[in-house]
Amino acid sequence: MPYSKTHLRETKAKIVRSARKLFNRFGFDGVTVAQIMADANLTVGGFYRHFGSKSDLYAEVLQCFFTDPGWAGTWKGVHVDLTAADIGPQIVRAYLSRQHLEEVDNPCPMVALPSDVARSDKSAKQAYQVVFKATVDVLQQGSRGVDHQARATALAIAALCVGGMVAARAIDDRALADELCVAATSAALKLGGWNSAGS
């Protein structure tokens, strides 16, 4: 019984990490199995000892987005404390930040591959949904809670965050992208009833 289970798990995790990075950046078809393995300091052949196919890996990467999404604990440098009073505005600001706009290796998966998921099968969409719902839940908990339609508001804010970042990343003019992020941020804060500063 050579090689510990731990070693096996770690190698697999390393492959998933590389795949996540590269899929985010170049999409499913834009990356080869060989590139992923090379990024993980391995060679092609070994791949099939861990995954049945490239598609299986893709599915697993999507799954890992919510097993280890970064939501728990810190996200983009924001310590996500669900009990904090200002968790809502904090998340909105972090999500629509210049940092997230420039993050190329590990942005929020909802931003990195929405059109790919929309074209994929049920399981990919389910994975996307889990992340989306989790986001909405956090936003809802962080809302002022005055209105009984807190959930609708949280849904809209999530859409605004995703849409703002998606569009900003697909736009060529950097100044316009920044303007969009700022506008989306203040609109989201307004919707959430969090307009502490600014009009």
Next chain:
Amino acid sequence: MPYSKTHLRETKAKIVRSARKLFNRFGFDGVTVAQIMADANLTVGGFYRHFGSKSDLYAEVLQCFFTDPGWAGTWKGVHVDLTAADIGPQIVRAYLSRQHLEEVDNPCPMVALPSDVARSDKSAKQAYQVVFKATVDVLQQGSRGVDHQARATALAIAALCVGGMVAARAIDDRALADELCVAATSAALKLGGWNSAGS
């Protein structure tokens, strides 16, 4: 000088139309040149009489999205009259409608391939930007115009429309997708100061 210029143009347009449909549905790598030609009732070989490469076709399809986006005239059954008082809410409602959610062949390009464009080169992003700016302009013109920050509001509403539709299409649960569209619609109307009906 056989075959009229008209015939040539029409054939090319037919190929672009098929490509647009198929790229929307399956993405750049999910479609073969042969499939596109077959959809246009042609055979593979003829393709290179009209385009230099598959990538060239892709670029042209993106261009055609704003040369003939459907914005001018009618869009998704909405007669886009820029002088109409309620042009803003009309567009928002049409954009986040169940009809647009289900439209699979010819949805708004901003919704169909944002992650593809984000990974593409400058020219693709420029094409995306043109559509986005046009949308923002229409929304801005349709705004009540009371506030001097009409542009920021229009940007946010555009982000909300795109984000709502993108996320709804990447989600598995149809009921949640509908709920999201409704929530995004009312939030967009609220941002635009158009809350004619409902809270």
Next chain:
DNA sequence: TGTACATCAGTGAACGCGCGTTCACTGATGTAC
């Protein structure tokens, strides 16, 4: 503790399919007389 063994994670060359692209051709169409 040390040594022989068995396992199997990882290697890297080779295979083969799919698809973008090429190419020799065909035949429909517009022009010239």
Next chain:
DNA sequence: TGTACATCAGTGAACGCGCGTTCACTGATGTAC
């Protein structure tokens, strides 16, 4: 008006590259004695 011609849009078979996958192997590691 009719006919021969030239052009070139469109055909479909073939080519060849890239990449997912396979396979015979190697050698590192844990176990048994």
